[in-house]
Structures are given as C-alpha cells and as structure tokens.
Amino acid sequence: MDRRRRRPYAAAAVTVACALAVLATPALTLRAAAAPLPPPPPAPKKTLEEVRTEIEELYHQAAAATDAYNLAEERTATQSAEIVRLARMIEGGRKRIDALKAEAGAAARAQYRSGGIPQSAQLALAGDPQLYLDTAGRLREGAKATTDLLGELTRAQAELDTYASEAGDNWTKLEADRVRQASAKKEINEKIAAAKKLESELAAEERERLRRLEEQARQRAQTKWLDTGILDELGADSTAEGRKAVEAALAQVGKPYVWGAEGPDSFDCSGLTQSAWAAAGERIPRTSQEQWRLLPRVQPKDMRPGDLIVYYKDASHIGMYIGDGKMVHAPRPGRDVTVAGAGSMEILGIVRPS
Numbered sequence: 001m002d003r004r005r006r007r008p009y010a011a012a013a014v015t016v017a018c019a020l021a022v023l024a025t026p027a028l029t030l031r032a033a034a035a036p037l038p039p040p041p042p043a044p045k046k047t048l049e050e051v052r053t054e055i056e057e058l059y060h061q062a063a064a065a066t067d068a069y070n071l072a073e074e075r076t077a078t079q080s081a082e083i084v085r086l087a088r089m090i091e092g093g094r095k096r097i098d099a100l101k102a103e104a105g106a107a108a109r110a111q112y113r114s115g116g117i118p119q120s121a122q123l124a125l126a127g128d129p130q131l132y133l134d135t136a137g138r139l140r141e142g143a144k145a146t147t148d149l150l151g152e153l154t155r156a157q158a159e160l161d162t163y164a165s166e167a168g169d170n171w172t173k174l175e176a177d178r179v180r181q182a183s184a185k186k187e188i189n190e191k192i193a194a195a196k197k198l199e200s201e202l203a204a205e206e207r208e209r210l211r212r213l214e215e216q217a218r219q220r221a222q223t224k225w226l227d228t229g230i231l232d233e234l235g236a237d238s239t240a241e242g243r244k245a246v247e248a249a250l251a252q253v254g255k256p257y258v259w260g261a262e263g264p265d266s267f268d269c270s271g272l273t274q275s276a277w278a279a280a281g282e283r284i285p286r287t288s289q290e291q292w293r294l295l296p297r298v299q300p301k302d303m304r305p306g307d308l309i310v311y312y313k314d315a316s317h318i319g320m321y322i323g324d325g326k327m328v329h330a331p332r333p334g335r336d337v338t339v340a341g342a343g344s345m346e347i348l349g350i351v352r353p354s
Contacts, residue, residue: 308353
C-alpha cells in the first residue's frame with residue numbers, strides 16, 4: 001500500500017483516539033467528585049472554666065426539673081388521697097340510697113296491702129269521727145315522712161353524682177401529674193448523666209482543679225455579698241422555732257443529696273428545709289418554688305436564723321440561714337448537705353416559715 005492510501009486510516013485513528021479521550025473525561029471528573037472530603041478539624045478543647053459553667057447549668061436544669069417532679073409527686077399523693085376519700089363517700093352514698101329505697105318500698109307495699117286506698121280515705125269511709133281525729137295527726141306525720149323520704153333520696157342521688165364527677169376529675173388530674181412526673185424524672189436523669197459524663201472525661205488532676213474553681217466562684221459571690229455590708233444590718237436573734245429548725249437542718253450535714261428525697265438518710269434542697277421546719281412544728285410546702293411563692297417574704301436586712309434563702313431567678317434552689325452570713329443546704333447530686341456562704345449563689349429573696 002502506498003503512502004497516499006495509508007493517510008485516511010491514520011486520520012481515522014487519530015479521530016477515534018480523541019473521541020475516547022473526550023468520553024473518558026466525565027468518568028475522571030466523577031471519580032474526583034466522589035473522593036471523600038477531608039475530616040473537619042477537631043473542635044477546640046473547652047477550658048476548665050467553660051466545663052465548670054456547663055456542669056453548673058446542667059445541675060441547675062436538673063434542680064428545676066426536680067422541683068417539677070416534687071410538685072407532681074405531691075399533687076399525685078393529694079389526688080390519690082382525695083380519690084380514696086371520694087370512693088368511701090360514694091360507697092356510703094350507695095348504702096344510704098339502698099336504705100332509702102328499702103324504706104320507700106316498704107311504704108309502697110303497705111299501701112298495696114290496703115288495696116291502694118289512702119289511709120285518710122279509709123278513715124273517712126269508716127264513719128268513726130273519734131278514730132279519724134285520733135289518727136289524723138299521725139297521717140299528716142306519715143305524709144310528711146314520705147315527702148321527706150323522697151327528698152332525701154333525691155339529695156342522696158345528687159350527692160352521689162357529684163362525688164362520682166369529682167372522682168373522675170381527680171383521676172384525670174392524677175394521670176396528667178403522673179405524666180409530668182415521668183417527664184421530669186427523665187429530664188433529671190438526662191441532665192445529671194450529662195453533667196457526670198462531662199466530669200468523668202476530665203483527668204483526676206483536672207477534676208481537682210474543677211472543684212477548686214467551683215469553690216473560688218462561690219467565694220467570689222460570697223465576698224461580693226458581704227461587701228454590701230449586709231452583716232452590719234443583720235441580728236443574731238431568732239425564735240424558738242427558728243432555732244429548732246436550724247438545729248434540725250445542721251444535724252443532717254454530711255448526708256447525701258438525692259433528688260426527690262425528704263430524709264431521713266438523704267435530701268434534696270427543699271426536702272431538707274421542709275424536714276427541718278417540720279421538726280420545729282411548722283408544715284411548709286414541698287418545693288423551693290412553692291416555698292418561695294407561698295411563704296411570707298422578708299427584707300434582707302430583717303433576715304434571721306431559720307429563714308429560708310431562695311436562689312436563682314426560677315427559685316430552683318433553697319437553703320436555710322443559720323447566722324453569721326452562712327446557710328446550710330443540700331447542694332446538688334454528688335454533694336452532701338453542707339454549710340456554705342449565704343451569698344455564694346445568686347439570691348432571689350428570703351421567706352420566713354414562722
């Protein structure tokens with residue numbers, strides 16, 4: 001074959017090679033696009049102060065949820081007791097209605113035995129005026145008794161319907177509070193678990209530094225509070241009940257914080273204050289928020305031993321003032337009942353149980 005005849009074949013080969021190169025280009029592009037992205041850079045490690053703040057916030061949220069749990073638990077107990085009371089009232093009402101029906105039935109049977117003719121008509125037909133006069137009073141009393149019987153039966157049935165309705169309402173509230181209680185319990189456990197996880201990830205030396213940071217934060221808050229001159233205004237006097245409550249609270253120092261606990265072996269913050277004042281003969285609400293809402297409030301300058309100091313804007317923590325700028329409280333999970341500076345946390349206000 002001469003050179004002129006080979007040239008078309010060579011051109012065709014070049015064309016095919018170019019076409020294959022073009023077809024291969026998208027595949028290469030797709031391979032490049034499918035390549036995994038480089039991993040993101042690791043998040044910067046939190047400072048120990050940031051960890052402390054986060055742990056504190058988690059325990060604060062757990063404390064707020066504990067208050068919700070305690071309130072739901074208290075309401076559940078109240079509603080259960082009310083349902084039991086109403087059940088007894090319903091049972092008593094049914095027995096009363098049965099007795100009234102039996103009495104009404106006896107009257108109806110007596111009338112049937114007399115042929116259905118009222119006794120007053122029988123007397124009139126008897127033609128004996130003296131008998132009529134002697135018996136007329138008793139007939140009027142009998143008629144009144146029958147009317148009273150029917151009225152009492154109607155009232156008893158209405159009361160029974162009311163009891164049943166109230167019991168139904170209490171069951172509805174009871175179930176709603178049980179749901180709230182379960183939800184709060186779940187949240188408490190989640191917050192405490194998250195806080196413990198954060199702390200467990202620290203080395204032993206860091207955990208010790210974390211404790212020192214916590215103590216330093218409390219000391220700064222206490223110093224700031226004392227610098228207001230508050231102790232110059234406060235007296236040491238208290239009532240006999242207040243002194244007894246302080247004594248009862250201090251006797252619990254060293255016992256562990258357990259959320260929802262009211263003693264005698266463990267306490268949460270409001271369980272401690274409620275128990276201490278119960279020992280002094282005073283019944284107060286169960287939760288710190290209810291203690292803040294319902295107990296009489298006191299100006300800081302008038303605070304005296306036995307008064308309760310409520311902390312944080314949501315009233316989620318409470319302690320008992322014991323004098324000399326100090327208070328006793330159940331701090332949080334993982335800590336024991338202890339004495340601390342009364343101003344070591346953000347104060348919302350002061351209440352007085354007695």
